[in-house]
Amino acid sequence: MPKPLSPSSPSPLAHIQSLPSWLVGRVAARGRGLVADAIAGEGLKLMQHAVLAATAEYGPVAQAELGRRLAVDPKDMVGILNHLQDAGLVLRTPDPADRRKNAVTVTPQGEAALARCAALAEAANEQLLAPLTPGEQDVLMGLLRRVHEAPASF
Amino acid sequence: MPKPLSPSSPSPLAHIQSLPSWLVGRVAARGRGLVADAIAGEGLKLMQHAVLAATAEYGPVAQAELGRRLAVDPKDMVGILNHLQDAGLVLRTPDPADRRKNAVTVTPQGEAALARCAALAEAANEQLLAPLTPGEQDVLMGLLRRVHEAPASF
DNA sequence: CAGGAATCATTGGACTTCCCCACGATCTTC
DNA sequence: GAAGATCGTGGGGAAGTCCAATGATTCCTG
Numbered sequence: 001m002p003k004p005l006s007p008s009s010p011s012p013l014a015h016i017q018s019l020p021s022w023l024v025g026r027v028a029a030r031g032r033g034l035v036a037d038a039i040a041g042e043g044l045k046l047m048q049h050a051v052l053a054a055t056a057e058y059g060p061v062a063q064a065e066l067g068r069r070l071a072v073d074p075k076d077m078v079g080i081l082n083h084l085q086d087a088g089l090v091l092r093t094p095d096p097a098d099r100r101k102n103a104v105t106v107t108p109q110g111e112a113a114l115a116r117c118a119a120l121a122e123a124a125n126e127q128l129l130a131p132l133t134p135g136e137q138d139v140l141m142g143l144l145r146r147v148h149e150a151p152a153s154f
Numbered sequence: 155m156p157k158p159l160s161p162s163s164p165s166p167l168a169h170i171q172s173l174p175s176w177l178v179g180r181v182a183a184r185g186r187g188l189v190a191d192a193i194a195g196e197g198l199k200l201m202q203h204a205v206l207a208a209t210a211e212y213g214p215v216a217q218a219e220l221g222r223r224l225a226v227d228p229k230d231m232v233g234i235l236n237h238l239q240d241a242g243l244v245l246r247t248p249d250p251a252d253r254r255k256n257a258v259t260v261t262p263q264g265e266a267a268l269a270r271c272a273a274l275a276e277a278a279n280e281q282l283l284a285p286l287t288p289g290e291q292d293v294l295m296g297l298l299r300r301v302h303e304a305p306a307s308f
Numbered sequence: 309c310a311g312g313a314a315t316c317a318t319t320g321g322a323c324t325t326c327c328c329c330a331c332g333a334t335c336t337t338c
Numbered sequence: 339g340a341a342g343a344t345c346g347t348g349g350g351g352a353a354g355t356c357c358a359a360t361g362a363t364t365c366c367t368g
Contacts, residue, residue, distance in 0.1 A: 015207065015272060016203070016204050016207045016208070016272075016275070018295070019189075019275060019276070019279050020185060020279050020282060020283055020291070020294070020295060020298070021182070021185030021186060021188065021189045021275070021278065021279050021282060022204070023295065023298045023299060023302055024178055024181050024182045024185055024298060025182045025185065025186060026225075026302050027178050027182070027298055027301050027302050028175075028178045028179045028181070028182035028183075029182075029325095030301075030302070031174060031175030031178055031179065032175060032179060034175065035173075035175045045353085045354095046354095047354085049170070050170050050176070053169065053170045054170070062316075062317090063316075063317065064315075064316055064317080071180070071183075072355095073354095073355065073356060073357085074316080074317070074318080075317095075318075075319075075320085075355095075356085075357090076354075076355075076356090077317085078317070078318060078319085098315090098316085098363080098364070099316095099362085099363065099364085100315065100316040100317070100362070100363045100364065101315090101316060101317085101363095102316085102317070118169060118170075121170070121173060121175070122173070124175065125173050125174050125175050128174060128175060128301065129174055129301060131300045131301055132297060132300060132301065136297055137174070139293065139297065140174070140294065140297045140298070140301075141172070141174060141177065143286060143290055143293065143294045143297075144174070144177045144178060144181055144294070145177060146285045146286060147181050147282065147283060147285055147286065147294075148177055148180050148181050148184070150284070150285035183355090199324085201324090201325090216345075216346090217345075217346065218344075218345060218346080226325090226326095227325075227326060227327075228345085228346075228347085229326090229327090229346095229347080229348075229349090230324085230325070230326080231346090232346070232347060232348080252334075252335070252344095252345085253333080253334060253335085253345095254333065254334045254335065254344065254345040254346070255334095255344090255345060255346080256345085256346070
């Protein structure tokens with residue numbers, strides 16, 4: 001029995017699957033999987049990589065500040081930083097100016113791991129966008145950036 | 155003309171946030187939230203809405219087939235259909251041709267709820283893509299569709 | 309300066325998605 | 339008929355996201 005022909009008629013499901021939210025969700029799931037697999041060799045998850053990068057950029061920074069930048073829940077930030085600190089990539093130091101805060105800094109090992117992960121993540125993203133020409137990739141990124149930055153000004 | 159960054163990139167976080175996987179993930183999260191809030195009034199979750207729509211399109215259809223179309227785990231499909239059936243939106247009937255299968259069909263109430271949800275979901279997506287002109291929205295959708303359908307042709 | 313509001317890090321719990329395994333019933337193929 | 343695959347249904351678990359609450363601390367305001 002041959003498998004059914006590809007459905008191209010207008011219908012409820014086609015309607016759903018043509019919704020931007022559905023499509024962008026599927027693409028996001030694939031991109032997440034690709035990058036996660038790429039940096040898995042470094043022992044880091046997506047958010048751990050992102051937090052490591054954010055820490056490297058913003059120097060000594062409080063956890064809450066990291067959470068705001070990356071849209072990560074404070075609870076999850078604790079676990080992420082625990083893992084990064086156990087791996088020796090990041091350091092938590094009491095902030096002398098505000099004893100509520102932890103001043104998070106990147107260790108040299110953290111910077112080395114970050115450099116490796118950045119290359120791996122970039123390769124994974126090239127794979128994700130392989131169907132598009134470089135010019136189309138720029139267009140896609142520009143549109144996504146506008147959609148992203150419009151509601152939550154940054 | 156963006157060229158690849160050297161290993162010692164000056165801004166790791168900006169690098170991460172400019173990755174397509176990150177950007178598309180943020181947009182997907184926002185889209186998911188918008189649509190979820192929109193159809194929450196109908197008592198449906200995202201996947202329940204999608205399954206309802208898929209059932210409406212493919213007429214009497216087996217659960218496994220629905221799961222394959224929507225990339226939903228068979229275990230989760232059971233729970234989704236249980237909820238839809240308890241809400242009177244969907245009907246499970248033994249398939250006379252293959253008594254292993256359940257022929258899932260949409261009830262009239264299901265079609266009514268689907269129509270309402272479709273309008274709500276569409277409104278939420280318009281809100282998501284509001285920063286773009288209609289033409290830009292079409293471009294974005296076309297690019298996303300190509301990225302989505304390239305690796306797993308369906 | 310005192311007291312209330314806000315912030316910080318942390319913990320707890322709930323929900324969702326995805327994965328592996330297993331079972332009985334049923335269909336397909338040899 | 340027998341072997342293997344498929345279907346629906348469960349159990350259990352890992353991971354990600356979100357909300358609520360708590361004790362310590364800082365900031366704001368009167």
